[in-house]
Amino acid sequence: MQSETTKPRNPTVREKLRHLLISQEGVLFLIMLASVLFLATRTDKFLTVDNLLQQGRFMAEVGLIAIPMTYIIITGGIDLSVGSILGLTAIVLGWTWQELGFPLELAIITGIISGTVAGFVNGLFIVRVGVPPLIMTLATLALYRGLAEGISEARSARGYPEWFFQLGQGELLGIPTQLWLLIIAVIIFAILLARTRLGRALYAIGNNETGARFSGLTVNRHLLFIYTFSGFMSAVAGYIFVSRVSTTRSDMGTGIELDVIAAVVLGGTSIFGGTGSIPGTIIGVVLIQLLKNGLVLTGVTSDATIVVIGSVLIFAILVNNFIQRKRDEG
């Protein structure tokens, strides 16, 4: 090598800090911090332990589904059917318990299995038949929701026993039960994505599926797994949803896919695949939830809230693009 090259050396703490701050996640974190501080000055009801824990309860469902959605979007795919799978799970749970007389434990398991199978079917068609993920999950978005409506016949199931509400309404050591679940899932799946062979394969597929295949990676198996995983997590979110609101209705989770995708993309995952992380996604989930809540508390109408959230999304992406470009230029 005759041209001058920079010698690799260990980065100093200061450089590491700088690197972290100008990373996608770092920028987003600062935006979140700024939003929290701003909202806190507008109302004293926002920055309280009770309120924040309550918000943790609300963000668990979106957060749990956002984990597999991050995996899927990293591979360059998308899953629009998550909300319908959530609804289908809820209905299967309520219906098998109330109409078929299953024990509640078995009804929960049946519900979660149905959701997982729904995800598996998505994956199977995407991998085997080669249906583009957008088309396949757009179709099952309608199909699974229709199934849920057909099964429920517009009736809602209610009257669950007390223990059933532990997951959705209970607490453990002063923290909402489902928030524990979210925290544990985030840690496990963040590590899985960042450090394991599975994660590496997902990034490789997202950057260049052909290249990954030609390197001997089992592309199809990985894709099948993540869509099934998405079905499973949507099903778990469905169970939490029912437990939180104490009733089962067939329209549960309608539109949640948009909240999930917004959070993932806000978190720095490229919609074209190849880049993204779970920490980024979680900051995205938290940011959107805190904005929603904080703006309502400061008396902003819900229409205006949506406008603000949309603006923050665009702003965050612009700032990120700007910083990434600066960084690429050195």
Next chain:
Amino acid sequence: MTDALLELRGIDKHFPGVRALKDAQFDVRRGEVHALIGENGAGKSTLIKIIAGVYQPDKGEIRLDGGRVEFSNPRESHSAGIATIYQELGLYPELSVAENIFMGHAPKTKRLGFQTIDWEAMERGAEALLADLNIDNLDVGAKVGALNVGNRQRVEIAKALSLDAQILIMDEPTAALTESDVEQLFSIVRLLRERGVSIIYISHRLNEVFELADRVTVLRDGEYIGTQAVPETSEAELISMMVGRTIENLFPKQAAAIGDVVLEARNLHRPPLTRDISFSVRAGEIVGLAGLVGSGRSETAQVIFGVLPAESGEIRINGEAVKITRPSEAVEYGIGYVPEDRGHQGLIREMTIRENTSMAVLETVSNRSFISRAKERALANGAIRQLSIRATGPDQVTNKLSGGNQQKVVVSKWLASKPSLLIMDEPTRGIDVGAKAEIHRLMSRLAAEDGLAILMISSELPEILAMSDRILVMREGRLVGEFTREEATQEMIAHAMMSEEARQAAGASQ
């Protein structure tokens, strides 16, 4: 030099971590073909991008027709009459030939008081431009996406001329062309030269330089080495200027002990391009697979590698019949495949050297499921040393490497998997002469010292003849010839590659 149309002097250009050009100079006279050569990473691309206004030099001056100019963007360079034809063509596949040619400056007319595109004038203009280049077999209404590479390139040239280009920069124009397209390109280049257009011609192929160019400038590691009049120089001189040393042997083939049969293919069948193929490759043996483009060489390789699984037939690895239905299975049986399309199939370009070299051996660099960065880095550093990959380190993104170094990364990925059979599909296409010799030396050493069985596909007959112990020839999906190293000649192989009709035609004309 007062007769220079374009002149660059003292050009410096830095990129983060890399000095791309240092005190480089270059000039083009009116109506000459000036070849620019050098190894990958020598600074050719940077230099032409400075001329094209894509980059701005840190230092130095550019003179056009004697006057000093500065191009702060490609548009300014365009309007000064400089057009570039890049390796990746900048055409719109969904638009027609005429629309592509006149993109951005379509003839306008007034209709019902509105300015609209004058489609008829555009088509006539496009036809005239193509006729000017002696191209008469191209429909200006055809979609560019439906054309072959050679025709697309002609459209690109016509587009440049529609902008009254005085200087035409051609970056590796023949890299993806077939023989007959190359011939046609050469005649277009000569035609343009006669009309006074100056052409800057970048190529890896020295024979093209001798066939086409008036003068040749050599760059090495970002520095200007020299300019020669083509009639006064020789291939050997240019090579030593390019690599800074004399390469004694372009095809260093060591004699190898031929061992047991590693791969045996029996009646492999997957029409249309793999029909009833049977052959074997032994340990330590390099088997060359020759044939025209489209004869089914890559497809047959991909049948063995499981990308296009066989419909019938049998594959035996080390004497054992195996079933290969996907690449991951081929890898398990010890097969590696260095594909033809490096950027798309061979590499994940957005990822680092470290991540690419470990891609086929993730299990061995992992503790349970967790990838060990330390093991990966050790693997990548080993590859960088062993194959002398020029990079800033294992964490460099492979996108930023030159073609030859990218290819070395692909090879290192498969060497890491310790294969018993390595299939190399056009292993040195688009690679400069220095890196090419290195890859040949490596292949030869792997076969001779490690007993690796190598199946090499190549369109370059000298490469096939020099590197192979045995040569197979394919035509229209069938194996039509087999020659030993001793008996094979260029004529025999070329003859076997040609179709019956072509042979009859050749026979009739003699």
